[in-house]
Amino acid sequence: xxxxxxxxxxxxxxxxxxxxxxxxxxxxxxxxxxxxxxxxxxxxxxxxxxxxxxxxxxxxxxxxxxxxxxxxxxxxxxxxxxxxxxxxxxxxxxxxxxxxxxxxxxxxxxxxxxxxxxxxxxxxxxxxxxxxxxxxxxxxxxxxxxxxxxxxxxxxxxxxxxxxxxxxxxxxxxxxxxxxxxxxxxxxxxxxxxxxxxxxxxxxxxxxxxxxxxxxxxxxxxxxxxxxxxxxxxxxxxxxxxxxxxxxxxxxxxxxxxxxxxxxxxxxxxxxxxxxxxxxxxxxxxxxxxxxx
Ligand code: ADP
Ligand code: MG
Numbered sequence: 001x002x003x004x005x006x007x008x009x010x011x012x013x014x015x016x017x018x019x020x021x022x023x024x025x026x027x028x029x030x031x032x033x034x035x036x037x038x039x040x041x042x043x044x045x046x047x048x049x050x051x052x053x054x055x056x057x058x059x060x061x062x063x064x065x066x067x068x069x070x071x072x073x074x075x076x077x078x079x080x081x082x083x084x085x086x087x088x089x090x091x092x093x094x095x096x097x098x099x100x101x102x103x104x105x106x107x108x109x110x111x112x113x114x115x116x117x118x119x120x121x122x123x124x125x126x127x128x129x130x131x132x133x134x135x136x137x138x139x140x141x142x143x144x145x146x147x148x149x150x151x152x153x154x155x156x157x158x159x160x161x162x163x164x165x166x167x168x169x170x171x172x173x174x175x176x177x178x179x180x181x182x183x184x185x186x187x188x189x190x191x192x193x194x195x196x197x198x199x200x201x202x203x204x205x206x207x208x209x210x211x212x213x214x215x216x217x218x219x220x221x222x223x224x225x226x227x228x229x230x231x232x233x234x235x236x237x238x239x240x241x242x243x244x245x246x247x248x249x250x251x252x253x254x255x256x257x258x259x260x261x262x263x264x265x266x267x268x269x270x271x272x273x274x275x276x277x278x279x280x281x282x283x284x285x286x287x288x289x290x291x292x293x
Contacts, residue, residue, distance in 0.1 A: 007045075007088045013037050016086070016095065018045070023103065025146070027168060032098060041083060044094040048087075063168065068094065070138060070167045078129030080149065080165040099163050101152030105145035107160065113223030116255060120282060121159045122148075123217055129164045130213065131273040134206045142169040143212035144189050145219060173205060187234065188225045189215045192265050195238045207267035213276070214262025218243070221251040226263065241265045254281035 008015040019032040022042055033043040051060055071082040071094070084095035104122065108114065114122070126148065133140050147166040154161040187195070191211035193204040218226045222245060227237045243263050245251065251259070258281045261271040271279070 007091065007093050008086050014084075016041070016043065016093070018043060025166060025168075030096075033095065040098050042080075042096045042098045044096065045091045046094075047090060048092055049090045064092070066171065067168045070170050070172065071096075073136060074133065074138075074167070076129060076132045078125050078132070078163055080163045096165075097163075099149040099151050099165070101150035101155065101160075103146050104148035104150055104160070104162060107150055108145055108220060108223060111223075113249065114220045116221065116252060116281075118158060118160065119217065119220040119255075122162055122220065123213075124277065124282065125162050126164070126213060126216065127273050127276050130209055131277075133164070133170075134209070134273070137173055138167075138170050139173050139204075139206045140164070140167070140170050140209045140212075141194075142166060142186065142189075143209050143216060144186050145216060146186075148216075187231065188228060190238060191267070192239050192241065193267060195235050205267065207270050210262050210267075210270040210273070210276075211264075214243075214259050214270075217255070217262070218259050221255055221259075222246065222249045224249075226259075239265070252281070254279070254284055257281070 005018040006015055007018070013036045015036050016033045019034060022030045022032055024030070028044045028046055030042050030044045033041050035041065046064060051057060051064075054060060068082070068085055071080075075081065080099060081097045082094060083097065084093075086093040086095065111118075126143070130140065130143070143164075147164065149163050149165050151161040151163055189212040191204070191208040193199045193202075194208050215226055224246070226243050227234050229237075241263050243256075243260055245256065250256075258271070258276065258279050261279070262276070264270045276282070
């Protein structure tokens with residue numbers, strides 16, 4: 001049964017009702033949904049009938065399979081958890097933890113840019129989530145504020161609690177270098193080894209996420225992209241990795257140093273996540289989250 005706006009077994013406490021839309025991405029629309037017992041979730045519903053008619057069906061299906069199996073293995077407070085997968089007649093429904101508070105992207109747009117304490121609090125959480133993802137031999141590949149959700153119900157005193165979501169581009173890498181080969185993700189957040197198709201074809205690893213983390217920190221503090229514009233000049237800027245800050249929006253020296261430590265051309269030169277978490281910009285406030293506010 002897959003009729004209307006409900007899904008799951010008929011006459012069953014596990015039946016879900018789809019409610020209003022929460023957001024859309026490149027591949028799917030995500031809606032709020034409630035289970036018969038009243039608990040609330042977010043559901044990402046993929047239209048399989050439509051998918052089957054696509055010329056690249058097999059590729060998209062493989063990607064979907066990867067997203068589901070990766071989400072099922074990841075269990076961490078900084079990562080959106082997957083509760084259930086229900087296959088209906090027309091749709092595959094991924095039932096996830098509901099995170100109410102919108103995308104980090106919209107919070108940045110609304111504020112223009114973040115103060116350093118607010119950005120620091122978010123940065124630490126992203127770094128901790130990434131550290132866990134990498135420890136599971138997974139490369140995230142799509143780190144950007146659109147995929148970072150704000151958990152409004154747990155955010156206090158202007159400090160945002162966040163969760164990483166959308167593992168549609170993530171990949172399990174067995175042993176370090178050479179299994180991730182394709183250019184996926186979002187151009188503004190691409191590391192040079194992803195941006196350059198010839199380099200990407202030689203393989204890249206988890207360190208692409210470190211570059212994107214540097215770009216995310218830049219975006220939070222400056223409210224603009226470090227590398228932007230039309231494709232070709234932007235890719236040239238990325239290859240050179242020259243980071244400049246607008247004169248009227250200069251982050252502190254420690255913040256600039258951390259950004260530049262992540263946005264390095266050679267993957268092996270980028271700061272590790274442990275080095276990020278021990279960086280002076282993090283510890284300058286005493287290193288304890290309770291002292292940040
Ligand atoms: P896509 O693969 O199409 O990019 P996403 O998984 O990124 O899809 O989801 C699209 C949008 O839906 C997100 O950017 C966000 O706004 C919203 N969303 C996704 N997951 C959740 C969730 N667990 N709770 C609340 N909103 C969500
Ligand atoms: Mg997305």
